[in-house]
Amino acid sequence: MTRTFTYSDQQDTQIAFRPMHPDDLPQAVRLSKDLAWPHRQEDWTQMLGLGHGIVATTQDNAVIGTILWWTWGSQAASLGMIIVSPAWQGHGIGKQLMARARQALPGYTLHLNATSAGVPLYEKSGFRYLGVVEQHQGNVASVPLIPLPEGCRIRPAGAADLDALCAMDAAAKKMNRQHLIRALLSEGRGIIVDSETGILGFSFCRKFGWGQAAGPVVATSENSALAMLAYWAGICTGQFLRVDMPQNDVIATALDEWGLLRVGTVISMTTDPGDALSPAPGDATCFALCGQAYG
Ligand SMILES: CC(C)(COP(=O)(O)OP(=O)(O)OC[C@H]1O[C@@H](n2cnc3c(N)ncnc32)[C@H](O)[C@@H]1OP(=O)(O)O)[C@@H](O)C(=O)NCCC(=O)NCCS
Structure with missing residues (x-):
């Protein structure tokens, strides 16, 4: 046309x-x-x-x-x-x-992460404010070990985990991102926080842009999310790593200390603000996005 x-x-x-x-x-x-x-x-x-x-x-x-x-x-x-x-x-x-x-x-209910240049267009297109996403990045300096509770460990994610990860991601994001999770799993760089009672979190890291990007990070607690981010930061020590995360002071402070500074923010917007996620403690929660584009 x-x-x-x-x-x-x-x-x-x-x-x-x-x-x-x-x-x-x-x-x-x-x-x-x-x-x-x-x-x-x-x-x-x-x-x-x-x-x-x-x-x-x-x-x-x-x-x-x-x-x-x-x-x-x-x-x-x-x-x-x-x-x-x-x-x-x-x-x-x-x-x-x-x-x-x-x-x-x-x-469809539509979601996007808007730069300040995009907000006027999206507001006129019927999108409404949902929250703020912070972009942290830099060369990883030093990373402390984040201890997990007794009986919990981080292990690699494998193809057999696909259904469990999709279910957890769907619980956190209220959408079915199976083909994204499958693609990330196939790259072989996924981890899981496992416990005697089941999976407490998962995360991926992939090559992106100027280095690596960690995300999504989905977990039932801030501690599991931090432990997974520390795992990726440890692997990427001395390299460029990016994390896009919904605002969270505890995680932002840790990322800053590891050399991943906040370099900007974007605005999460949706066509259905009734869709706002307000997870209760213990619910699967998205602590870092797969990226600003995917969400
Ligand atoms: C955001 C972007 C895609 C908008 O594209 P564009 O072709 O310039 O936008 P349009 O001309 O179609 O304008 C769309 C509407 O937004 C309004 N608008 C656009 N920029 C505006 C601004 N800075 N302030 C106020 N209104 C603005 C226009 O007035 C128009 O509304 P109208 O038709 O009622 O007059 C473009 O500015 C861009 O590529 N920016 C850089 C990349 C970026 O940040 N993209 C957004 C990623 S989330």
């Missing part, structure tokens, strides 16, 4: 909107790099592989806008990588990308 825009050179420019293909990824990487976002082509490839996307293109097939989304079951979806090239911002392209993504997701 095309739309005619009058741009500053007063030439009419046809902007087309179409599904994103793997061939578009090099241009998409350029768009995110121009914003100083860290995503590598491998990160874009994984994101498109697990979801869907639309691009806005000019007549000569230059990609000037992107939006991706991931469906989690039949009722919830996350949107991310919503970018319009700076030269084209303010011409309604972001709004068009959002409208087309929403058309593809009828009846």
Whole structure:
């Protein structure tokens, strides 16, 4: 579908909107790099592989806008990588990308993590404030051992854990992210906090952007979450590690001490604020996101 825009050179420019293909990824990487976002082509490839996307293109097939989304079951979806090239911002392209993504997701409750630049567009698109997500990152300095209660241990996650991890993730996030958890498990870098009474938490770490990213971190207690983050930080000592986490002072203080400083925040938004998560102590809780895009 095309739309005619009058741009500053007063030439009419046809902007087309179409599904994103793997061939578009090099241009998409350029768009995110121009914003100083860290995503590598491998990160874009994984994101498109697990979801869907639309691009806005000019007549000569230059990609000037992107939006991706991931469906989690039949009722919830996350949107991310919503970018319009700076030269084209303010011409309604972001709004068009959002409208087309929403058309593809009828009846879904939508979630996203908004930069300050994105908030006005999302508010106008019916999204409401849910909370704040902090971005912590840096080269890991030193990490103390976080003791677990008697009888608990950290062990690698394996394929046999898939159902248990999906159930715990669904309890924490109120959505079915089975294909994401399956993909993360297949990379072989998952851990579980195990106890005599069952699994108390799980977490993954993967290559992302400028180094590694730890997340999601899902656990029934802050202590288990911290122990898993300390495990990843220990493995990544001296390397770049990123953690995107819903605000939590205890975990934020620990990350700061380990050299993972808070470098920014984004706003969690949803089309159904009734969906707000307020876990009770002992409930499965998401202490770190899989990333700002996936949630
Ligand atoms: C956020 C972004 C995608 C918006 O794309 P865009 O094409 O410039 O947005 P649009 O022109 O479609 O504007 C959409 C609406 O938001 C409003 N809007 C956009 N930027 C605004 C701003 N800074 N302040 C107030 N309103 C704003 C527009 O007025 C418009 O509303 P209207 O149609 O009622 O006038 C674009 O600015 C961008 O790529 N920013 C950098 C990357 C980024 O931060 N993306 C968000 C990731 S969550």
